[in-house]
Amino acid sequence: MTAQPRMPAWLDPSPWLDGRGATPADVERALGCDAPGPRELAALLSPAARPFMEEMAQRARALTQRHFGRTISMYAPLYLANFCTNGCAYCGFASDRVQPRRRLEPPEVEEELAALKETGFEEVLLLTGERTPHAGFDYLLECVSLAARMFHAVGVEAFPMTTREYALLAEAGCSGVTLYQETYDPRQYDRLHRWGPKKDYLDRLDGPARAMEAGIRTVGLGVLLGLSDPVFDAVCLLRHAAHLQRDHWKSGITLSFPRLRPQSGNFSATFPVDEAGLARLVFAVRIVLPDVPLLLSTRERPEFRDGMAGLGISKMSAGSRTSVGGYGEADPATEGQFEVGDKRSVPDFCAMLRNRGLEPVFKNWDSVFRDAAGAGHG
Amino acid sequence: MGTGKFQDAETMVGAVRASGAQIVTVALRRVGRNPREDDMLGSLGELKGITLMPNTSGARNASEAIRAARLGRELCGSPFVKVEIHPNPHHLMPDPIETFEAATVLAAEGFVVMPYMPADPVLAKRLEDVGCASLMPLGSAIGSGRGLATAEMLRLILRDARIPVIVDAGLRSPSEAAAALEMGCDAVLVNSAVAASGDPIAMAAAFARAVGAGRDAHRAGLMPQGGGAALATSPLTAFLSVEGA
Numbered sequence: 001m002t003a004q005p006r007m008p009a010w011l012d013p014s015p016w017l018d019g020r021g022a023t024p025a026d027v028e029r030a031l032g033c034d035a036p037g038p039r040e041l042a043a044l045l046s047p048a049a050r051p052f053m054e055e056m057a058q059r060a061r062a063l064t065q066r067h068f069g070r071t072i073s074m075y076a077p078l079y080l081a082n083f084c085t086n087g088c089a090y091c092g093f094a095s096d097r098v099q100p101r102r103r104l105e106p107p108e109v110e111e112e113l114a115a116l117k118e119t120g121f122e123e124v125l126l127l128t129g130e131r132t133p134h135a136g137f138d139y140l141l142e143c144v145s146l147a148a149r150m151f152h153a154v155g156v157e158a159f160p161m162t163t164r165e166y167a168l169l170a171e172a173g174c175s176g177v178t179l180y181q182e183t184y185d186p187r188q189y190d191r192l193h194r195w196g197p198k199k200d201y202l203d204r205l206d207g208p209a210r211a212m213e214a215g216i217r218t219v220g221l222g223v224l225l226g227l228s229d230p231v232f233d234a235v236c237l238l239r240h241a242a243h244l245q246r247d248h249w250k251s252g253i254t255l256s257f258p259r260l261r262p263q264s265g266n267f268s269a270t271f272p273v274d275e276a277g278l279a280r281l282v283f284a285v286r287i288v289l290p291d292v293p294l295l296l297s298t299r300e301r302p303e304f305r306d307g308m309a310g311l312g313i314s315k316m317s318a319g320s321r322t323s324v325g326g327y328g329e330a331d332p333a334t335e336g337q338f339e340v341g342d343k344r345s346v347p348d349f350c351a352m353l354r355n356r357g358l359e360p361v362f363k364n365w366d367s368v369f370r371d372a373a374g375a376g377h378g
Numbered sequence: 379m380g381t382g383k384f385q386d387a388e389t390m391v392g393a394v395r396a397s398g399a400q401i402v403t404v405a406l407r408r409v410g411r412n413p414r415e416d417d418m419l420g421s422l423g424e425l426k427g428i429t430l431m432p433n434t435s436g437a438r439n440a441s442e443a444i445r446a447a448r449l450g451r452e453l454c455g456s457p458f459v460k461v462e463i464h465p466n467p468h469h470l471m472p473d474p475i476e477t478f479e480a481a482t483v484l485a486a487e488g489f490v491v492m493p494y495m496p497a498d499p500v501l502a503k504r505l506e507d508v509g510c511a512s513l514m515p516l517g518s519a520i521g522s523g524r525g526l527a528t529a530e531m532l533r534l535i536l537r538d539a540r541i542p543v544i545v546d547a548g549l550r551s552p553s554e555a556a557a558a559l560e561m562g563c564d565a566v567l568v569n570s571a572v573a574a575s576g577d578p579i580a581m582a583a584a585f586a587r588a589v590g591a592g593r594d595a596h597r598a599g600l601m602p603q604g605g606g607a608a609l610a611t612s613p614l615t616a617f618l619s620v621e622g623a
């Protein structure tokens with residue numbers, strides 16, 4: 001298709017993209033395959049797989065149950081700051097968007113954490129935009145230390161860092177790093193990241209490996225659905241995950257499936273993915289990666305989230321606020337990064353899970369593992 | 379019985395009761411230090427007469443497992459520990475080297491150590507030598523439901539073991555549990571097979587009966603296997619002299 005001058009060979013999806021033209025027989029073969037890989041993933045995402053939705057869902061549910069039981073791990077995002085120097089065309093926090101900017105001061109971070117803890121969470125994901133003088137690495141490190149005092153599991157979703165920085169985060173108690181490539185298509189990537197450090201495709205691509213190298217236990221990968229051809233991106237995502245698993249066998253991988261949501265700036269998806277498309281993607285990924293936790297955020301509407309819980313998806317957030325100061329403040333001064341689709345409270349969401357025969361698990365990790373002598377590398 | 383994969387505490391407690399389990403293992407990573415509604419220790423407290431065995435699942439190396447075991451003893455008041463060290467968070471295969479190291483330290487500290495281990499007969503003896511209370515080799519990969527894929531290795535472990543052997547991980551059906559007991563294993567540990575079944579409580583009861591049947595069969599002694607080809611009309615040993623008989 002496109003020339004991809006900057007795409008490393010280990011990531012290049014082209015040999016498998018023929019699978020987009022799969023026949024029903026190819027789809028059946030993919031469903032019956034013992035060790036499905038990129039070829040099978042492409043077939044399961046091809047138009048020919050549309051009539052197999054129910055079969056894929058059944059398979060996805062059985063695999064999810066086998067590996068994760070009837071449980072859903074719960075986490076909550078916490079937005080620390082919305083300063084950003086990048087120009088991501090699809091984001092409400094991009095530097096050309098007019099909106100109030102702020103960061104939470106450490107005492108405020110503590111208040112937000114306390115408000116979250118009240119609702120039962122034991123795993124928190126701290127988010128911020130690009131490294132800025134207002135909210136740079138040292139600030140993030142301080143926030144991780146604060147969170148680690150109160151939460152068993154602390155994750156960070158922020159700018160790519162150096163191996164040394166990731167090691168410092170791990171030492172401070174960070175067990176997870178999330179870094180989405182947004183899109184693996186280098187040409188689209190270049191177009192959508194209009195300016196700022198995020199323009200560096202390869203630096204971002206290599207970020208998860210640096211985090212693992214530094215002893216971060218779990219790294220979250222994902223693409224922002226809507227930016228590029230979803231089959232291209234899905235095959236790359238799978239290859240990225242496989243590459244990391246080979247090089248860093250002691251680290252875990254999680255995958256998320258964020259879809260482009262309305263935000264300030266009014267960017268609309270070039271490759272929109274509808275709910276059926278998203279569901280099929282989750283099923284297909286579950287089939288090829290049976291033991292990887294798959295996440296779904298509150299971007300999606302309640303009915304869709306209810307249906308997907310346990311059907312491939314094994315980890316979910318609830319009661320999320322995507323604005324800075326969203327938990328503690330009655331009326332946060334900033335807008336959220338994206339519109340929340342599922343606005344239900346944590347107890348309401350948990351009641352739904354229980355009704356569907358699923359147990360919400362808030363604590364699935366213990367900080368005792370974090371401080372073991374010689375922590376980091378086993 | 380393992381406790382980590384149930385849809386709610388009530389089903390878990392019901393299944394444990396129905397299974398007739400004597401030991402229940404609970405992942406420390408699921409236990410809170412401040413009791414809460416979804417805290418596993420709360421519901422497990424209802425189960426009288428059952429030994430609570432904290433496990434170190436989540437530990438990637440010996441030092442993490444040792445810390446978790448010590449914390450487990452503090453929280454659960456139980457000297458039992460299932461040492462579970464799986465550095466690869468995806469397939470969850472036990473690390474033989476780190477497991478051996480942790481078992482050595484914990485046994486010396488007076489823990490009742492039950493290690494989750496690869497089905498390796500040499501490792502089994504090494505773990506026995508450092509003072510483990512039982513061996514917990516895997517039947518097949520966790521959650522794979524592939525049953526007793528390691529049967530040949532399990533037989534070698536059983537032949538030489540002086541301590542109980544409990545098949546852990548991979549079992550899917552009661553018949554596989556029965557087969558493990560028939561083979562001479564002392565017990566099985568199941569979680570997914572019950573929790574992810576259609577009716578966990580009924581499945582737990584089915585496992586209980588299968589374990590009972592397997593144990594009885596082992597005690598009764600199975601008949602010799604096979605028998606080979608039918609006896610030839612002219613015996614192969616006819617040439618042997620009867621002299622001196």
Ligand code: SF4
Pocket residue numbers: 084085086087088091092093094095128129130198
């Ligand atoms: S996506 Fe992240 S890096 Fe890009 S503009 Fe938004 S906050 Fe900044």
